[in-house]
Amino acid sequence: KPRHPPYPPSPKTPWPIIGNALHVPRLRPWLTYRTWGKENDNKIFHLEALGQHIIVLNDIDDAIELMEKRSSLYSDRPHMPLLSLMGMDINAGLLPYGDVWRQHRKVYQQGFRKEIVGSYHPIINEKCTKFLQRMMAQPEGLKEHSEFYTASIILSIVYGHEFDSSDDPILVTTKRAIELSSPEFVSGSLLINSFPVLLNIPKWLPGGGFHDVAAESRKALHDMVEMPYEVVMSRMQSGDNKPSLLQDLLEKQRAKGTYDISVLKNVAGIAFAAGVETTETTLESLFLALAMYPEVQKKARAEILRVIGTTRLPAFEDRPALPYIEALCREVHRWRPAVPAGVPHATTHDDIYQGYFIPKGSLIFFNTWGMTQNQDIYPEPEVFKPERFLDADGSLNDDDRHVVFGFGRRLCPGRHLAIDVIWLTAARIIAAFELSNPRDPVTGQSIDLDVHQYTGDLFSHPPRYVCTIKPTGVAALLRSDVI
Numbered sequence: 001k002p003r004h005p006p007y008p009p010s011p012k013t014p015w016p017i018i019g020n021a022l023h024v025p026r027l028r029p030w031l032t033y034r035t036w037g038k039e040n041d042n043k044i045f046h047l048e049a050l051g052q053h054i055i056v057l058n059d060i061d062d063a064i065e066l067m068e069k070r071s072s073l074y075s076d077r078p079h080m081p082l083l084s085l086m087g088m089d090i091n092a093g094l095l096p097y098g099d100v101w102r103q104h105r106k107v108y109q110q111g112f113r114k115e116i117v118g119s120y121h122p123i124i125n126e127k128c129t130k131f132l133q134r135m136m137a138q139p140e141g142l143k144e145h146s147e148f149y150t151a152s153i154i155l156s157i158v159y160g161h162e163f164d165s166s167d168d169p170i171l172v173t174t175k176r177a178i179e180l181s182s183p184e185f186v187s188g189s190l191l192i193n194s195f196p197v198l199l200n201i202p203k204w205l206p207g208g209g210f211h212d213v214a215a216e217s218r219k220a221l222h223d224m225v226e227m228p229y230e231v232v233m234s235r236m237q238s239g240d241n242k243p244s245l246l247q248d249l250l251e252k253q254r255a256k257g258t259y260d261i262s263v264l265k266n267v268a269g270i271a272f273a274a275g276v277e278t279t280e281t282t283l284e285s286l287f288l289a290l291a292m293y294p295e296v297q298k299k300a301r302a303e304i305l306r307v308i309g310t311t312r313l314p315a316f317e318d319r320p321a322l323p324y325i326e327a328l329c330r331e332v333h334r335w336r337p338a339v340p341a342g343v344p345h346a347t348t349h350d351d352i353y354q355g356y357f358i359p360k361g362s363l364i365f366f367n368t369w370g371m372t373q374n375q376d377i378y379p380e381p382e383v384f385k386p387e388r389f390l391d392a393d394g395s396l397n398d399d400d401r402h403v404v405f406g407f408g409r410r411l412c413p414g415r416h417l418a419i420d421v422i423w424l425t426a427a428r429i430i431a432a433f434e435l436s437n438p439r440d441p442v443t444g445q446s447i448d449l450d451v452h453q454y455t456g457d458l459f460s461h462p463p464r465y466v467c468t469i470k471p472t473g474v475a476a477l478l479r480s481d482v483i
């Protein structure tokens with residue numbers, strides 16, 4: 001007689017010993033998870049790879065039930081010893097559920113809560129204008145401009161750091177650290193994380209090469225955190241103050257001793273890693289959607305012209321009067337979520353759900369893609385249609401859940417910032433430019449816009465594309481100061 005209820009159904013018969021290790025998809029797992037869910041009519045299913053239990057959720061109600069209503073059991077993260085060795089235990093998003101994570105989380109929540117993000121609007125405004133000016137000067141560099149734009153927002157908010165070129169030392173150090181600390185960089189990372197004993201392989205033995213890679217990553221992450229911290233400290237000491245989140249937190253620390261300095265440094269450093277690629281990818285999908293759906297773009301521009309006219313660019317104050325733009329932004333997150341397979345949670349205790357056994361230490365994948373492509377909620381889910389988020393009278397409906405930012409105690413703390421950046425960028429780009437004709441930069445052919453062209457394992461990226469970018473009359477404002 002089994003000692004516990006059955007696991008949720010498995011989409012593939014496991015092999016002896018290795019279980020489903022060969023079935024777990026590496027590339028674009030969100031597509032496979034959704035297909036398995038549909039084929040087997042299972043919203044929730046179970047895989048087991050090298051002894052690791054994996055539960056995949058394709059339905060928003062299950063995700064809310066487990067990760068929000070039972071959040072005290074479902075808020076851990078997978079334990080990945082290799083990542084600690086690589087120095088990634090400075091990343092709140094990877095920390096185990098417990099006191100150290102709580103300290104980091106508290107600082108994120110203070111630094112990026114909705115009201116505080118309002119105080120960052122002048123920075124977002126200024127960077128957005130510069131972004132549009134760059135686009136006007138060099139329309140074919142859309143991707144590079146978007147990367148530079150999102151990086152400049154985060155570094156300005158967090159460190160008060162301003163820069164004009166991609167050669168900026170803080171920018172270069174940060175990007176290098178993020179690249180080197182990616183687990184994809186280490187061959188055999190899955191095995192090492194599954195069998196931590198392998199960490200004891202000496203570096204001179206075959207298979208021990210990860211020690212050098214890990215040491216390089218640790219050093220790069222250390223520089224990423226320390227270099228801008230030193231800049232902020234020396235500015236504070238010389239009285240040359242430039243407001244920033246880190247400075248503000250350090251002043252509070254001095255006055256009240258509330259925080260641990262290493263936590264403040266980590267929060268500041270990781271905001272870039274967590275916030276830049278995700279926001280930038282979403283912007284790329286936004287531009288792609290505009291180029292692919294000219295009739296949506298036209299409607300959005302008509303709303304802006306009706307409400308604002310042509311004498312200035314949209315600003316945050318206009319937001320309540322622009323429901324179509326708001327719906328369009330919600331639709332971008334639904335149509336091409338930047339983190340489509342979510343970030344796995346882990347369980348801290350055994351649990352039983354709908355009669356199924358979910359053991360302690362299971363990885364819980366909330367498959368955002370399965371949720372945003374659910375045709376019962378979003379008919380014709382592959383079509384980009386902002387009207388899904390509008391009532392018949394054109395006002396916004398109450399579907400503002402934004403599952404793309406996750407669930408429960410691990411919900412993305414940077415979501416208010418990301419949502420605001422995307423909103424302003426959408427409103428202004430639609431006002432100032434007409435985007436069309438997306439095509440492959442090498443062949444010049446119209447690009448295949450199918451979602452299978454998106455790549456990635458954690459973040460999903462659209463294929464590289466160029467499009468025709470024509471300034472509207474409003475773009476002339478970008479040459480003047482009337483913005």
Ligand code: HEM
Pocket residue numbers: 092093094105108112270271272274275276278279282337338339342343344345404405406407408409410411412413414415417418
């Ligand atoms: C479109 C942009 C963004 C998307 C799609 C996104 C998405 C996510 C997702 C899916 C998670 C995991 C949630 C969960 O486990 O339930 C997450 C966590 C996190 N995000 Fe974001 N994010 C974005 C922007 C940002 C920004 C701008 C910041 C920084 C200010 C940020 C900081 C974080 C941090 C620190 C975590 C870890 C939270 C924890 O484990 O407690 N994110 N994000």
